Amino acid sequence: MKYGSNKSKAAALAAVTALTVVLSACSGSQSNNNEAAVSPENTGNAGAAETPADGKIVAEPLTLTDFVQMSGNPAPGMKSFNDMAAYKETEKLTGIHIDFQHPTVGQEKNQFNLLMSSGKYPDIIEWGWGDYPGGGVGAMNAGVIIPLNDYIEKYAPNLSKLLADNPDIRKDVSTDDGRIYAFPFLRSDSYLRTYQGLAIRQDWLDAVGMQMPTTIDEWHTVLRAFKEKDPNGNGKPDEIPLLIAKDTLLNFSNVFLNAWGTTGRFNLQDGKVVFGPVQPAYKEFLQTMRSWYEEGLIDRDYAGTDGKQKDAKWTGDLLGASELAVGGGIGKYTTAMAAKNPKFNLAGAPYPTLNKGDKPVLGQREPIFNGVGAAITKDNKHVVETVKWLDFKYGEQGHMLFNFGVEGKSYEMKDGFPTYTDEIMKNPDGMSFATAIGQYAVPFGGPFVQDKRYQEQNASLPQQKEALNTWMAVDNDGLLPPLTFTNEESSRLAAIMADVNTYRDEMFDKFVMGTEPLDRFDNFVKTIQGMGIQEALEIEQAAYDRYLKR
Structure with a gap:
């Protein structure tokens, strides 16, 4: 699959979707009454669906808050995701600034629990929702986060198409009653799910x-x-x-x-x-x-x-x-x-x-969706804009930014393959791969589709490639x-x-x-x-x- 900057949006969506066609099948049902209470028509911001002429999500600057873990080994001088090139570019393209709330490394779960008990939440929480009592269902039923089905259908064309084309994925990201509680981190290939x-x-x-x-x-x-x-x-x-x-x-x-x-x-x-x-x-x-x-x-x-x-x-x-x-x-x-x-x-x-x-x-073998995703909280006053901002990561530009970073800096296209530069693979300052790429992108986790081509370079040694092929040769039924x-x-x-x-x-x-x-x-x-x-x-x-x- 190729992601050139001159590809059409339709081709990009098809390519992203093609990354995710390796699952069992079945589709989720639609939302229940809980979702109707927070549907786009009832939020008071449905008018935000209007797209500014410059292609940004918002006509005026908008700041959203996001509770999300940082890498345990950030690059020197990197204090938040706002220092990451992928997020800098995303802000330029969408017009939305994010006030990141990063829990202290080693104290993530304690600080998440404190946040949950506070009763006051940021606009977005990116988390492994299996840690919450009752999982994503429990968080929705407790009124902490909102169901997203209607919003995704109306304001998230990239994720909507992916789910429509892959009912097996929709099954895994949905609850038993058909609700979707988060924009999911998706591992699309067994090569990514086994490590x-x-x-x-x-x-x-x-x-x-x-x-x-x-x-x-x-x-x-x-x-x-x-x-x-x-x-x-x-x-x-x-x-x-x-x-x-x-x-x-x-x-x-x-x-x-x-x-x-x-x-x-x-x-x-x-x-x-x-x-x-x-x-x-x-x-x-x-x-x-x-x-x-x-x-x-x-x-x-x-x-x-x-x-x-x-x-x-x-x-x-x-x-x-x-x-x-x-x-x-x-x-x-x-x-x-x-x-x-x-x-x-x-x-x-x-x-x-x-x-x-x-x-x-x-x-x-990790499941394609392991419960880690970006949920929108009940305190969010800009749900539609948030949905559009999150959906950006499932489109062509977002996919490339969050898997590979900035073309010409962290990667170059070589015969249609996004190839990490020497700054990433042979960092002159001795940074590890994870630390070096972390200045530009976050391919190891987030609300987007992980790209197999990231792992093919992360595991670039012959011993690593052979190990992955060996470890994948399992039934796992x-x-x-x-x-x-x-x-x-x-x-x-x-x-x-x-x-x-x-x-x-x-x-x-x-x-x-x-x-x-x-x-x-x-x-x-x-x-x-x-x-x-x-x-x-x-x-x-x-x-x-x-x-x-x-």
Whole structure:
């Protein structure tokens, strides 16, 4: 797909839409009475639909307020998104200035909660609405944010066309009753939705004369070789064959657990929702982890290893395998070790299976819409203008600005491909890719369609490209889609799962480290059942059934 500055708007819309045609199908219903109360006809600003002659959204300067997180690693001197080139250009083109309210890094959730309890809201809130009780539905029902269906239909032609052309996307961004609560961040391609998996030292495999492991048994053999055959070549038995991350292993990418066809949370089996840790297969998984730990194949300090310690183990040439992100793992460590150890070579490993030749069934894959989006609050006095401003990001100019920045500065068009400049890819000041591009654009998240061509350059190393292709070779049919819960369901589910997840994590460590014998697994299951897991399963199943009927 090409986005030249001379393309027509129709072609641009078609191109943006083409980025987003990889989902399951079905369309959402229309709005309920709640939406009618805040429809364009009832807001008093429907006249703002008039477009000024200069093409801007407003004839007079307008300032809107927007609560949104900044990157955790902004470029020097960047105090707000107003210092970002994409937003500067957007202000010039739309006539709307944004007063950004950025929560303090590390305090984002606390400050969001304080904002919610204040009862006074900015015009726009960009957030992962799964954090709000009842999600986007709860926020609408509480009167914090407004339903957007009618506004999108009348004043957001770019997003309207995308949703009309892709009813599967509309299904995912809609609630069970058909309402849309936010302008969504959309990951349109599996290449964008997968970014993490299992990684291994390919140079260590070469040193011990072994092939890439694909089964649990092969992993056991490889890990023993890493422990016994001195693959780092320093003459010391200091190798750590495997570092596992409990939270990731259980809740997210299921690095080894997927081999048993389940997860550490809710997933689907034969169309029904199950909770992995109470399944018999989970005991078999724990037995394997316990055996590996006892043999010294798993880092003895895995439970207490934080990000900095993990960095030290990788860059200290001590670690053989762990779960890694494609950019913040494979890319980071490959770059960091280039001068220190030219032989250092990380490879993405296939999710293991129990039987040779089987296709992995569960891995890491983000949904196309994960609940992160820009919502308009009930205090907004310029809803129509806000809708138009947000819709700009789904059109040609906005798409290019927020994925790539400014042509001629952060990217250049080469044979129709938006190619990041050396300032981004080889920053002369030593900035990372994320920091360098952050001066111009924010391709890693926001209310727009993420472009695959961003990730193709972010993950530009051969090891990264191969890892992504490897990690995507998973069925993932057992992953649940994003679900919508009622306020009551959300509250009850949160109460049950807070206890269940805490207990599950505590017992995981005890089982793996051997402080709790695995013949007490049945007692573990009974305890979780006593915490109300059956009620939680019924809530999840009801929400999944509603999702199927959208």
